[in-house]
Amino acid sequence: MLDRMTDLELMIRFLLQAFILLGACKIVGWIGVKFLGQTQVVMEMVTGVLLGPSLFGWLAPQIQNELFPKTIQYVIDGQVTTAKHPSMFILYVVAQIGLVFYMFLVGLEFDMKLISDRIGGAVSVSLAGIVAPFILGGIIAATVMQGHNDFFGPNITLPNQVLYLGAAMCITAFPMLARIIYERGISGTALGTLSLGAGAVDDAVAWSLLAVVLASSKGDPNIAILAIGGGTLFAILVLTVGKRLMARFSESVEATGKVSNALFTAVLLSVVAGAYITDAIGIYAVFGAFLTGAAMPRGKFAEIIREKLEFFTVGFFLPFFFVYSGLNTQLGLINSAYLWEIALLVLAAAIVGKGVACTLAARFSGEPWADSWAIGTLMNSRGLMELIILNIALQQKIITPTLFSIMVIMAIVTTLMASPIFALIYPKTQAFRLARKNG
Amino acid sequence: MLDRMTDLELMIRFLLQAFILLGACKIVGWIGVKFLGQTQVVMEMVTGVLLGPSLFGWLAPQIQNELFPKTIQYVIDGQVTTAKHPSMFILYVVAQIGLVFYMFLVGLEFDMKLISDRIGGAVSVSLAGIVAPFILGGIIAATVMQGHNDFFGPNITLPNQVLYLGAAMCITAFPMLARIIYERGISGTALGTLSLGAGAVDDAVAWSLLAVVLASSKGDPNIAILAIGGGTLFAILVLTVGKRLMARFSESVEATGKVSNALFTAVLLSVVAGAYITDAIGIYAVFGAFLTGAAMPRGKFAEIIREKLEFFTVGFFLPFFFVYSGLNTQLGLINSAYLWEIALLVLAAAIVGKGVACTLAARFSGEPWADSWAIGTLMNSRGLMELIILNIALQQKIITPTLFSIMVIMAIVTTLMASPIFALIYPKTQAFRLARKNG
Numbered sequence: 001m002l003d004r005m006t007d008l009e010l011m012i013r014f015l016l017q018a019f020i021l022l023g024a025c026k027i028v029g030w031i032g033v034k035f036l037g038q039t040q041v042v043m044e045m046v047t048g049v050l051l052g053p054s055l056f057g058w059l060a061p062q063i064q065n066e067l068f069p070k071t072i073q074y075v076i077d078g079q080v081t082t083a084k085h086p087s088m089f090i091l092y093v094v095a096q097i098g099l100v101f102y103m104f105l106v107g108l109e110f111d112m113k114l115i116s117d118r119i120g121g122a123v124s125v126s127l128a129g130i131v132a133p134f135i136l137g138g139i140i141a142a143t144v145m146q147g148h149n150d151f152f153g154p155n156i157t158l159p160n161q162v163l164y165l166g167a168a169m170c171i172t173a174f175p176m177l178a179r180i181i182y183e184r185g186i187s188g189t190a191l192g193t194l195s196l197g198a199g200a201v202d203d204a205v206a207w208s209l210l211a212v213v214l215a216s217s218k219g220d221p222n223i224a225i226l227a228i229g230g231g232t233l234f235a236i237l238v239l240t241v242g243k244r245l246m247a248r249f250s251e252s253v254e255a256t257g258k259v260s261n262a263l264f265t266a267v268l269l270s271v272v273a274g275a276y277i278t279d280a281i282g283i284y285a286v287f288g289a290f291l292t293g294a295a296m297p298r299g300k301f302a303e304i305i306r307e308k309l310e311f312f313t314v315g316f317f318l319p320f321f322f323v324y325s326g327l328n329t330q331l332g333l334i335n336s337a338y339l340w341e342i343a344l345l346v347l348a349a350a351i352v353g354k355g356v357a358c359t360l361a362a363r364f365s366g367e368p369w370a371d372s373w374a375i376g377t378l379m380n381s382r383g384l385m386e387l388i389i390l391n392i393a394l395q396q397k398i399i400t401p402t403l404f405s406i407m408v409i410m411a412i413v414t415t416l417m418a419s420p421i422f423a424l425i426y427p428k429t430q431a432f433r434l435a436r437k438n439g
Numbered sequence: 440m441l442d443r444m445t446d447l448e449l450m451i452r453f454l455l456q457a458f459i460l461l462g463a464c465k466i467v468g469w470i471g472v473k474f475l476g477q478t479q480v481v482m483e484m485v486t487g488v489l490l491g492p493s494l495f496g497w498l499a500p501q502i503q504n505e506l507f508p509k510t511i512q513y514v515i516d517g518q519v520t521t522a523k524h525p526s527m528f529i530l531y532v533v534a535q536i537g538l539v540f541y542m543f544l545v546g547l548e549f550d551m552k553l554i555s556d557r558i559g560g561a562v563s564v565s566l567a568g569i570v571a572p573f574i575l576g577g578i579i580a581a582t583v584m585q586g587h588n589d590f591f592g593p594n595i596t597l598p599n600q601v602l603y604l605g606a607a608m609c610i611t612a613f614p615m616l617a618r619i620i621y622e623r624g625i626s627g628t629a630l631g632t633l634s635l636g637a638g639a640v641d642d643a644v645a646w647s648l649l650a651v652v653l654a655s656s657k658g659d660p661n662i663a664i665l666a667i668g669g670g671t672l673f674a675i676l677v678l679t680v681g682k683r684l685m686a687r688f689s690e691s692v693e694a695t696g697k698v699s700n701a702l703f704t705a706v707l708l709s710v711v712a713g714a715y716i717t718d719a720i721g722i723y724a725v726f727g728a729f730l731t732g733a734a735m736p737r738g739k740f741a742e743i744i745r746e747k748l749e750f751f752t753v754g755f756f757l758p759f760f761f762v763y764s765g766l767n768t769q770l771g772l773i774n775s776a777y778l779w780e781i782a783l784l785v786l787a788a789a790i791v792g793k794g795v796a797c798t799l800a801a802r803f804s805g806e807p808w809a810d811s812w813a814i815g816t817l818m819n820s821r822g823l824m825e826l827i828i829l830n831i832a833l834q835q836k837i838i839t840p841t842l843f844s845i846m847v848i849m850a851i852v853t854t855l856m857a858s859p860i861f862a863l864i865y866p867k868t869q870a871f872r873l874a875r876k877n878g
Contacts, residue, residue, distance in 0.1 A: 007531045008718070008834060014532050015539075015715035015724065019708065026704050040700065081520075083513075089525045090532045092446045093453050097533075100454075261479065264754050265465050269458060276454035279447070285454065308750040315703050395447060 013087055014094075017067060021323045022316070024051060037423055041176065041384065042415045044319055048326025049408065058332070068327055095324040096285060098317025099388065100275045101309055103286040106175045107293020108302050110200075122197030128361035129202045129379050130170050133353030137169035138162040140349055144342060151342075153217075153397040160213050164398055167209035168390065168407060169350055172199040173383025173415065181378075191371045194362060195378045203385060210389055211283050217398055223282060230281040235291055238274065243295040246270065250301035259304045267296070267305055284392055325387045325408065328394060333402040343406045350410050351417075355380030374425050381418035386411035452526055453533075456506060460762045461755070463490060476862055480615065480823065481854045483758055487765025488847065497771070507766055534763040537756025538827065539714045539728040540748055545614045546732020547741050549639075561636030567800035568641045568818050569609050572792030576608035577601040579788055583781060590781075592656075592836040599652050603837055606648035607829065607846060608789055611638040612822025612854065620817075630810045633801060634817045642824060649828055650722050656837055662721060669720040674730055677713065682734040685709065689740035698743045706735070706744055723831055764826045764847065767833060772841040773848075782845045789849050790856075794819030813864050820857035825850035 025047045032043035050056060057064040069085040141161045145151045152161045177199040181192040211231055215224035249267065253259055259267075271292050278288030296302060334343055359376030363369060390407050393399045399407070464486045471482035489495060496503040508524040580600045584590045591600045616638040620631040650670055654663035688706065692698055698706075710731050717727030735741060773782055798815030802808060829846050832838045838846070 007528065010528055011532055011535050011724065012715065012718045014535075015711055015718060019711045019715055022704060022708050022711065026701070026708070030701075083522075086525055086528045089446065089449055090529055093450055093529045094532070094536075096450050096453075259750075261750075261754065262465070262469075264750050265461060268755055269461050269465070272454055272458045272461065276451065276458055279451045279454060285450065308747065311698075311700075311703050311747040312751045315700065316707055395445075 010086055010090060013067070014090060017087075017091070017323075018316075018320075020067065021047070021051060021319050025319045025322070037419050038416065039176075039419055042412065042419075044322045045325075045384070045387065045412055045415065047319075048322035048324070049329050049331075049412070050326070051323055052326035052329050054326075054329060054331040054405075068323075070327075091320060091324050091327075094317060095321040098313055098319075099321050100271065100285050100289040101313040102318050102321075102384075103289040104271045104274075104293040105306060105310055105313065107290040108296055108298075108306060109175075109178065110290075110294045111298075122194050122201065124361045124365050125194050125358050125375060125379070126198035126201040128357040129172065129198055129354055130205050132357035133169035133350060134166035136349035136353040137166040137346075140342075140345060141165040144345065149400075150339065151400055151403040153400065156217055156398055160217050160398070163209055164213045164393060167206045167213065168386065168393070169353055170202055170206040170209070171382050171386045171389055172202045172206075172354070172379050173381045173385050174199045174203040175385070176381060176383045176415075177378050191367070191374060194365075194367070195375050198358065198375075199379060202379070206389070207287070210392065211287075213398060214282060214284075214392070214396060217396065218282070227282040231278065231283045231287065234274075234277055234281070234288065238288075238291045238295045242270075242292070246296050250297035250299060253301040253304065254299065257300065259301070259308070264305075264308070270296075286388055321384075321387070325391055328391070328401065329405045329408045330401055331405055331409070333405050339402065339406070343409055346406055347410045347413055350382075350414055351380060355414070355417075370425050374422060377418050377421045377425070381415040382411040383415050449525055449529060452506070453529060456526075456530070456762075457755075457759075459506065460486070460490060460758050464758050464761070476858050477855065478615075478858060481851065481858075483761045484764075484823070484826065484851055484854065486758075487761035487763070488768050488770075488851070489765070490762055491765035491768050493765075493768060493770040493844075507762075509766075530759060530763050530766075533756060534760040535724060537752055537758075538760050539710065539724050540752040541757050541760075541823075542725045542728040543710045543713075543732040544745060544749055544752065546729040547735055547737075547745060548614070548617065549729075549733045550737075561633050561640065563800045563804050564633050564797050564814060564818070565637035565640040567796040568611065568637055568793055569644050571796035572608035572789060573605035575788035575792040576605040576785075579781075579784060580604035583784065588839075589778065590839055590842040592839065595656055595837055599656050599837070602648055603652045603832060606645045606652065607825065607832070608792055609641055609645040609648070610821050610825045610828055611641045611645075611793070611818050612820045612824050613638045613642040614824070615820060615822045615854075616817050630806070630813060633804075633806070634814050637797070637814075638818060641818070645828070646726070649831065650726075652837060653722060653831070653835060656835065657721070666721040670717065670722045670726065673713075673716055673720070673727065677727075677730045677734045681709075681731070685735050689736035689738060692740040692743065693738065696739065698740070698747070703744075703747070709735075725827055760823075760826070764830055767830070767840060768844045768847045769840055770844055770848070772844050778841065778845070782848055785845055786849045786852055789821075789853055790819060794853070794856075809864050813861060816857050816860045816864070820854040821850040822854050 025044045028047040028050065029040045029043040032038035032046070033040060051064075051068070053064070068091075069087055071082050072085045074081045074083060141151075141164070142158065145161070145165075146158075152164075156164070177195055181196055211228060215227035218224060218227075249263060252263065271289055274288035274292035275285035276288070278291075279285040296305075334340055355376045357376075358379040359372045362372035362375040367375065386407070390399070390404055390411070394401065394404045464483045467486040467489065468479045468482040471477035471485070472479060490503075490507075492503070507530075508526055510521050511524045513520045513522060580590075580603070581597065584600070584604075585597075591603075595603070616634055620635055650667060654666035657663060657666075688702060691702065710728055713727035713731035714724035715727070717730075718724040735744075773779055794815045796815075797818040798811045801811035801814045806814065826847070829838070829843055829850070833840065833843045
């Protein structure tokens with residue numbers, strides 16, 4: 001039996017990991033929010049990278065490896081065998097629990113009416129925000145990255161490489177966008193409407209492209225059909241039948257003002273079922289959780305559910321996801337001039353393709369320059385969404401740890417840029433300081 | 440590399456486990472509450488056993504093993520090697536997360552003033568509730584169980600066997616007791632006062648005895664000193680210095696009516712630190728989490744924190760603990776007339792030693808018969824507390840899976856008894872139906 005790692009030892013390590021990562025997020029977040037005008041969420045992304053091999057593991061490799069061990073060695077009949085450390089499985093699942101409930105909460109806040117009422121005005125910005133970064137990303141994948149084995153998994157065809165890098169460039173941190181616009185009370189303005197609508201469309205397109213890449217990278221057409229067909233069918237069912245069934249959830253709440261234990265369990269069961277189905281058909285739990293949230297009734301019901309899940313999810317579980325991402329981010333892999341050139345190229349393409357293109361599109365739609373830059377800046381920040389799409393690709397061996405690390409830099413830099421630029425355009429904003437739960 | 444079990448497969452299985460156990464808890468709970476006059480919590484204890492090898496695993500061993508696999512086989516150089524399945528590690532840690540935050544919430548509700556103001560009147564009941572079950576348990580361990588290897592780990596000395604079984608008999612489901620008394624609005628009555636005070640004292644004594652057994656079973660006196668001395672020191676520090684430091688937590692809340700994100704993180708850090716310290720010194724995370732909760736300020740602060748943690752903890756994470764316990768409960772191990780006699784003997788001793796003895800003690804203290812029986816019944820139910828103390832002992836190999844299973848039967852039966860008997864004495868009670876979070 002290879003069970004020399006006891007449950008208790010794992011639990012002790014887990015508690016220590018939790019303490020250190022929560023503490024580090026708090027300290028780094030405090031510095032970022034207080035002195036750098038940043039948001040808590042982007043500082044947590046940064047904390048994750050700092051706790052990984054890129055800083056902590058570089059400064060104190062032994063301590064880092066003791067705290068976040070990647071492998072464990074067993075001796076069997078004199079033979080040394082290396083296995084994945086159980087601690088990593090636990091970190092992954094706890095991070096995923098955080099992500100599933102976070103995406104559910106994002107879905108629960110997603111106001112489809114607001115978007116669909118005002119989608120017309122957002123067309124040019126959203127088109128610019130898809131077409132330009134997609135083309136630039138695709139070109140990079142098809143040209144300067146070709147002939148190197150540093151970036152994509154061995155079984156990923158050129159079309160899939162182009163599709164994936166294009167899609168990954170298109171991401172907008174939609175939940176972060178929605179939160180900022182809401183906090184600033186500009187939901188009804190042209191700026192708010194444009195950005196919200198455009199961000200939602202861009203994310204939906206990027207995720208659909210990811211689903212295609214995921215499906216087709218598996219080679220087996222049945223798997224692709226299951227993923228795309230099943231995912232589409234699931235989305236339709238949830239947003240029609242599911243929505244109608246779940247409409248009952250709010251009845252008792254509107255009457256009594258309370259969510260009963262039975263109702264809460266029903267909500268949890270729905271979320272878990274949604275996450276399970278999309279995970280099992282190959283398009284990942286986050287989709288199902290988001291759609292389940294989007295299909296649930298709003299009003300008092302959504303408010304209470306959010307109150308009961310949000311703090312614990314965002315304050316305790318989500319930081320594990322940032323750290324899990326950070327542990328996979330190895331800046332040391334970007335170890336040649338060529339790779340650093342690629343990293344800078346990706347970053348420049350991301351900013352020009354998304355930020356500048358959306359700014360220009362907004363300007364040509366008749367927005368004033370200040371608002372246009374604000375829209376471009378908001379659209380440009382990738383936030384948590386980019387990390388999700390990157391982790392999925394790394395997990396599925398679509399991209400290598402090297403490209404993963406390059407893309408994480410891009411995600412963090414574009415997100416770090418947003419607050420200072422936005423504050424420059426609208427000096428009095430406090431909104432960025434409020435939103436821990438952005439992303 | 441032995442990593443053929445991928446993260447994704449584990450996550451899919453975890454979501455399926457979550458769906459099935461939450462669904463089963465809901466169905467079994469609904470039947471129990473609706474038709475059997477039981478509480479949700481005891482039905483969840485029962486659900487855990489039903490999903491384990493005793494029913495589900497007996498009816499459909501292959502499906503059960505697919506859903507809750509205990510081991511995994513690797514082939515290394517043609518050699519088949521068996522290891523603990525990573526899924527079990529994940530279940531354990533998720534269950535422990537639930538338990539840690541649950542015990543924190545119990546501590547947060549624990550009103551030391553209420554107890555200390557009225558402790559005098561509870562002395563005879565609490566004494567009866569300790570002495571009688573302890574003696575009966577000790578006698579069973581020292582007589583009928585002797586000369587058999589079925590019950591205790593090989594390194595557990597006779598005094599420790601006596602101490603452990605005695606302590607395990609003394610357990611009262613204090614949080615459940617407190618909740619029922621509170622729900623019925625009888626906190627100020629003689630019945631409420633007596634039971635609350637007596638239950639708190641009994642649990643404190645039982646836990647202290649467990650700490651002694653845990654410490655001394657480790658053999659090494661340094662470990663024992665660390666556990667007992669460190670635990671005592673930790674308790675004193677948390678309840679003095681810690682309490683004074685944490686008193687600040689409520690300042691901003693009383694002023695603004697809100698718990699800020701930074702404050703929430705500070706609360707989480709305190710809980711995790713408390714759990715980590717007690718886990719690391721060998722007296723388990725539940726102690727530290729409980730004490731941290733007991734030392735935190737009350738009022739609006741405690742109310743908001745409870746609201747933000749309770750539903751998710753009790754509704755999602757705690758059921759994993761019941762299932763984890765249930766997976767370790769193998770009624771099939773009680774496979775001889777002798778073992779069933781022991782099981783019945785333990786059950787009878789538990790009921791006589793705790794229920795009957797406390798009833799008589801209350802009666803002799805001058806309570807009317809009805810109230811005396813009510814007190815005895817409340818004191819008799821072991822609830823979740825017993826499962827915690829049993830799991831720790833199983834984990835530390837103090838007891839065998841056989842004795843674990845016998846004790847789980849005792850815990851469930853004494854808890855199942857409480858509601859119907861209480862309803863018989865006070866026919867109009869609704870209190871038992873309310874409390875999901877009992878235990």
